[in-house]
Amino acid sequence: ELTQVPRRAEVDHNAIREATYLERVQKRDDSCLKAIKKRRLLARESKTIGVGDWNHGKDQDTLTTTGLATCYGVAITGNYDGGKTGDDRWLSHALEAERDPSEAMFDAVEEARNNGLKGLYALLVYPDASSFKNEDDWTDEDRKDVQDEHDWYVQWITDATGGVAPEEKGHDYKESWGIKINSFKGIQSGRFLHINVVKMTSQLQKSKLAFIGGGNMAAAIIGGLAAKGIDKQNICVSEPWEVNRNKMKEAGVRTTESNIEASKDADLLVIAVKPQVAKVVCQELAGAWAQRSATPLIISIAAGITLDSMKEWLKLADGRVPHIVRVMPNTPALVGEGASGLYADESVSSSEKDLATALLASVSKATEWVDREELIDVVTGLSGSGPAYFFAMVEHMIESATKLGLSQEQATRLAKQTCLGAGKMLVESTEEPSQLRRNVTSPNGTTAAALESFETSGFKDIVDKAVKAATSRGEELGKTLGKP
Numbered sequence: 001e002l003t004q005v006p007r008r009a010e011v012d013h014n015a016i017r018e019a020t021y022l023e024r025v026q027k028r029d030d031s032c033l034k035a036i037k038k039r040r041l042l043a044r045e046s047k048t049i050g051v052g053d054w055n056h057g058k059d060q061d062t063l064t065t066t067g068l069a070t071c072y073g074v075a076i077t078g079n080y081d082g083g084k085t086g087d088d089r090w091l092s093h094a095l096e097a098e099r100d101p102s103e104a105m106f107d108a109v110e111e112a113r114n115n116g117l118k119g120l121y122a123l124l125v126y127p128d129a130s131s132f133k134n135e136d137d138w139t140d141e142d143r144k145d146v147q148d149e150h151d152w153y154v155q156w157i158t159d160a161t162g163g164v165a166p167e168e169k170g171h172d173y174k175e176s177w178g179i180k181i182n183s184f185k186g187i188q189s190g191r192f193l194h195i196n197v198v199k200m201t202s203q204l205q206k207s208k209l210a211f212i213g214g215g216n217m218a219a220a221i222i223g224g225l226a227a228k229g230i231d232k233q234n235i236c237v238s239e240p241w242e243v244n245r246n247k248m249k250e251a252g253v254r255t256t257e258s259n260i261e262a263s264k265d266a267d268l269l270v271i272a273v274k275p276q277v278a279k280v281v282c283q284e285l286a287g288a289w290a291q292r293s294a295t296p297l298i299i300s301i302a303a304g305i306t307l308d309s310m311k312e313w314l315k316l317a318d319g320r321v322p323h324i325v326r327v328m329p330n331t332p333a334l335v336g337e338g339a340s341g342l343y344a345d346e347s348v349s350s351s352e353k354d355l356a357t358a359l360l361a362s363v364s365k366a367t368e369w370v371d372r373e374e375l376i377d378v379v380t381g382l383s384g385s386g387p388a389y390f391f392a393m394v395e396h397m398i399e400s401a402t403k404l405g406l407s408q409e410q411a412t413r414l415a416k417q418t419c420l421g422a423g424k425m426l427v428e429s430t431e432e433p434s435q436l437r438r439n440v441t442s443p444n445g446t447t448a449a450a451l452e453s454f455e456t457s458g459f460k461d462i463v464d465k466a467v468k469a470a471t472s473r474g475e476e477l478g479k480t481l482g483k484p
């Protein structure tokens, strides 16, 4: 799957690099881009994306977006230490909301370079002009404009990355795509990109989604999906409890009390009930699906419940077993900041995996497939339960500061923002968490005093035991609630 990126042209890179920002924009303006100027591309969809919709920056491995079909994306690789090339990456996108794609692309390359990435190679994802449909009023001239614009980007990236043309991937303008970059760390030499362009929302947007159980986690995922523009009428939630059902109704999705009704036309079905209820729900569904020629792809988020158990419970009378992906999401999915682990065995096809990835990537910034099922329990102990660890920490911090004299309100505002700021730095900074910690810790200062106190109280051990306890509880749930 590795493709060598050809060298396209000898250009004066220094001249381009040294050109002022305005000169570069001017160069691009003079070249073409009538389509953008006419705002045809931007006007094609009412939706726009913001910076927050993208994983962006160092060491990210996915670029995903939903709902915006005409986006350009650029993934840049290189290396940070001047040695090998191509094994580190910087991802960015070219079209941010109403921003000019070329400006965003300049920034992506500049940012990568400013962050010390050298020996740049790029992947350009572009809307494929040939897919613009006549019935949508696209003239040949429009197509040519877009093609010119595309050629300009290719040329510009070629220049800006040091004379290496980007690898290119086109996408149908009606579809949105994500870019997943696999195994970067394993790539030893430059000019290579190991990429897998994941078809994102087109299939997801067309799919009928059912949620069995409309509690906290279902609400978080659905809230995230709705924010990404998934048609709420394609989502049906079955929920026995009127209070939760009404919340779902208010959120605008279809609701029912009947699991079977919800699953009737589902392509994708999320089992979002408590682990204790998983067996009865699976058996009920399997019983009702005997006559169905095709069964939905099952996404189980129930902590601990193993694939073996679910396969047993979901087996139809004629022996067919629906395909199942085990997923461990977390509640920050609600604000599009989820972290999810996924596992499937060989019975699940790669397109089904892509669909599961698309669902979770819509609401998660980290979407990690693990290669052994037991690791889903570890993901549970880390990120599934993890948000609660930070909430508990913030609760304690507020309580301490309040006891020391700050008002509850001020302490709450300061603690919440501290957590958010630290989280943002963790995600956005190029430094390791340990270095960020050191940067706060002046020798013999206040932070050192606090960290010493943590250590004396066995902080590392406390965290280690807690993550292990959650992981073990996951395993235990699987064993006690599992088959037969």
Ligand SMILES: NC(=O)C1=CN([C@@H]2O[C@H](COP(=O)(O)OP(=O)(O)OC[C@H]3O[C@@H](n4cnc5c(N)ncnc54)[C@H](OP(=O)(O)O)[C@@H]3O)[C@@H](O)[C@H]2O)C=CC1
Residues within 6 Å of the ligand: 212, 213, 214, 215, 216, 217, 218, 238, 239, 240, 241, 244, 259, 271, 272, 273, 274, 275, 277, 280, 281, 301, 302, 303, 328, 329, 330, 331, 384, 385
């Ligand atoms: N909360 C979290 O942070 C995370 C949760 N999970 C997993 O997600 C699953 C759901 O957790 P969570 O959302 O917190 O739990 P909730 O209890 O909030 O939601 C489960 C919902 O399912 C309903 N329900 C009960 N029985 C049935 C049934 N037979 N058919 C359909 N719905 C039913 C419940 O109704 P009622 O209240 O009336 O019983 C409840 O509203 C769990 O398996 C959990 O392990 C995974 C990752 C993170």
Ligand SMILES: O=C(O)[C@@H]1CCC=N1
Residues within 6 Å of the ligand: 303, 380, 384, 385
């Ligand atoms: O506490 C639980 O069991 C679920 C699973 C992960 C987060 N909440």
